[in-house]
Amino acid sequence: MMQQEHEQQGSTPLVAAIDLGSNSFHLIVARVDQGEIRPVERLGEKVQLAAGLNAKNEISSEAMERGFKCLEQFAQYLTGFTFQAIRVVGTNALRKASNSDIFVQKAQEILGYPVEIIAGREEARLIYLGVAHTQADDNERRLVMDIGGGSTEFIIGERFEPKLLESLHMGCVVFTDRFFGSGEINSQRFQSAYYAARLELLNIEQAYSKMGWVDAIGSSGSVRAVSSILQAMGESEVITRESLEKLKKQVLKFSHLKRVRFPGLKPDRQAIFPAGLAILMAGFDALNIERMRYSEGALREGVLHDMLGRDHHEDVRQRTIKALMNRYHVNTQHASRVKAHAQTCFAMVADHWGLNDDDLELLIWASKVCQIGLDISHTQYHRHGAYLIDHSDLMGFNKEEQCQLAILVCGHRRSIPKSLMSNWPKETAKKLMRLLILLRIANVMSLGRDDTLPEYSIQASDSTVSLFFPDDWIEQHPLTVANFESERNYLYRAGWKLTVS
The missing domain is CATH 3.30.420.150 (Exopolyphosphatase. Domain 2)
Known part of the structure; x- marks a missing residue:
């Protein structure tokens, strides 16, 4: 049936969602036709990951193997088709499991796509989205x-x-x-x-x-x-x-x-x-x-509609960031300055550092909410902000995105929390460090409350960042220069060299 559908409507893109539930795993494949999602195939299998959790909340090897066998079937089915987007989400059993990282790593190898572990309320939001469209x-x-x-x-x-x-x-x-x-x-x-x-x-x-x-x-x-x-x-x-x-x-x-x-x-x-x-x-x-x-609508259908909404620039994560800013009384003018500098810095080094649009999006989110901790206390406010992000239900964000956002907020000033990156894969940790450096530079550039962006440039290597300013601007902004000197010391301890001239 799927092959006939593919041949008859090859001009319309395919999308797919995989739901790694606590009881069953499900795959739904659909076509996007004139802005509408039309399911063309559904697969599901009882896996019962939750039944494989022991007293230490570890998923048993037997339960993992059941899951891997199911995913191998899904992977084979997906082979041969071109997809506009595929999203894989894990729910309660993977949220709860202390060894979920082992399962996720193997699942990603089998499917060839990232696995997102979503929070409970995010799961609820996606379920509602799936039901509402029915x-x-x-x-x-x-x-x-x-x-x-x-x-x-x-x-x-x-x-x-x-x-x-x-x-x-x-x-x-x-x-x-x-x-x-x-x-x-x-x-x-x-x-x-x-x-x-x-x-x-x-x-x-x-x-x-x-x-x-x-x-x-x-x-x-x-x-x-x-x-x-x-x-x-x-x-x-x-x-x-x-x-x-x-x-x-x-x-x-x-x-x-x-x-x-x-x-x-x-x-x-x-x-x-x-x-x-x-x-x-x-x-x-x-x-x-x-x-x-x-x-008939549920989580996997909601995932499809959420993906379609993001393609049409109706990303619920934007509303979540705005809600955080409102709830914790962020100075929107200052946040706009940080964002502007962060975007400027990103554009100059993105190609050399191998950063993409998703990385820019994460950097922009961090630039908007890096000061939410000020609503609690001025002392160590970056740590307060990271705690708020890490322990909130952020609609639209998966667990990985939320953790990375918290790391950027925690590390946007003072000492760089390299220990927070040690548990991430090498390439991810490298990306986070580079985004963190850009956010820190943007933060320093915004401290003077000056809305005028100077004509500056950045050159970057694997361990060095150099900023170049007009001579007259340097002379007129001695406080910024002093802040960069402090920043140079923090980066040096993290293994980076910062020069400003």
């Missing part, structure tokens, strides 16, 4: 609930804009292991799972109930399973409290996970169905949901 484009406020293998996301939004986002630490795989690990099903075990979910939901009940919604929508495997069972039983596909109670009574009759059988329930979901049902029932009761519809 719904009528009206102004009604909607609640979305997505039960995954390791986490459950709740979002309230209007049209394509999420208003409330939350990711709770409960999922059908981890709850199966926690409450049904022996395989036995009884009322006590089911109630324990239900009340554990209710305790998680206590954190969001008030805020979500206060905002309210008109329509409730469920996405992903557990909700799809319930909807499919109801349809196969000849009932309405709309999920109600009454239909959930009916399914619960039937589940308890099976007494063991191996005996769970429902019409419309896929064999690979039989063992995790009771835990998913308990979480869904807790969501209904905690948020007083009466009816819920199932949506």
Whole structure:
């Protein structure tokens, strides 16, 4: 089918998204046709990374191998096609795993594309985006609930804009292991799972109930399973409290996970169905949901639409940076000066240093938010700013982008935190150091509160940076020259030579 589609519509570009979920891995391939995303193929396989986490939060070698075999199939399928963009995202199990770097490195080798581990609320945002594109484009406020293998996301939004986002630490795989690990099903075990979910939901009940919604929508495997069972039983596909109670009574009759059988329930979901049902029932009761519809849209569809939005310059990361600046009262005039100098410096050395547009984007973000820590304290404000970035949910940013942004903010003044770069691959660490030098130069150039950019130039090598200014400008800016002298000493300790003339 895919080959025919490719031959018939070869002029329209392909995009793909891979979702490395805690329970299953999914691949979706789609065409971009007149600005619309049209799915042409979907692949998925049960991997259960979350079930492979031990007490130290290490993914077992067996679970990793299951994941690698699945990715090898995806890689083979992708071979032979030309893609406009491919994005790979990892969710709760990889967020939680202490050895996720080992899995990610091998996964990247298999796929040939970077793997992004996204934060819980970023996952929620992308899920909402995927669901919203399957719904009528009206102004009604909607609640979305997505039960995954390791986490459950709740979002309230209007049209394509999420208003409330939350990711709770409960999922059908981890709850199966926690409450049904022996395989036995009884009322006590089911109630324990239900009340554990209710305790998680206590954190969001008030805020979500206060905002309210008109329509409730469920996405992903557990909700799809319930909807499919109801349809196969000849009932309405709309999920109600009454239909959930009916399914619960039937589940308890099976007494063991191996005996769970429902019409419309896929064999690979039989063992995790009771835990998913308990979480869904807790969501209904905690948020007083009466009816819920199932949506085919979910995380991977949201990833596709997010990629398309970035191509059309509707990048949510820009809004996130702006929100940070507003929240922490950044001096926008000064931030604009730093940004202007950073862009000027970047343009002069980008080719020689092998920097690209993505690197420039990261540098610009850092130049805009490098002073957010001033809202806490003037002392060590670069460290405060890095902490805020490192521990915030930054919509649109993956874990790697967020960590790199925090490093640039932390290192934009005073001593250079080379230790923060030691855990990165050599080429990444080299790139970060070069961006850091450009940001530091831009920061020094902006300290004088002078909006006039002098005619200066930069020459750079692997360990040397030289700045050249007009003679009259140097004479008129002795404070800047003194700051560069201090900067020269900091860079020298980091193994770099800075000259200013």
